Amino acid sequence: MARLDPEEYAELVLVCVEQVPRGRVTTYGAIAEAVGAVLGGGGPRQVGSVMSAYGGPVPWWRVVRADGSPPDCHDGEAHQHHLEEGTPLRPSGKVDLARALWRPTPDVVRGGRGDDRLG
DNA sequence: AATATGACTGTCT
DNA sequence: AAGACAGCCATAT
16 A cells, blocks of 8 residues: 555644644755654655645645745745734744744644544 | 645755 | 755555
8 A cells, every 4th residue: 555645644734734823944955854754654754745736725924844944836925924923033034933933743743533423 | 557746844965 | 044955655647
């Protein structure tokens, strides 16, 4: 069997992004670790790939690079959202990861799917 | 099987 | 701080 199911992987990645609190951000690597802890595989590239394909309906601007820079396909748009949400920004224009970084937990990933099992 | 590509990351210059 | 390079993981051809 395939180690990674694209649907499952995408699902969990999107869940992680949705769990990111307002005014906070997370990184591709952090999501890759949380999802990888559940499905056992994948990396930052896979997270980015999923975001490109299914990241439309989720707050993608809360997902930034390891250095706090916004994704390479957007820029001003992410900045606008950060200003609106009060995300800690550095003078350089990047996100202040020291204050804004939020790490997704595997527990959230495990229980964050569309089907709730015991309420 | 090999090559090319990607919303990445870390290191060196 | 910014650019060049290599490494990594999965998918598409």
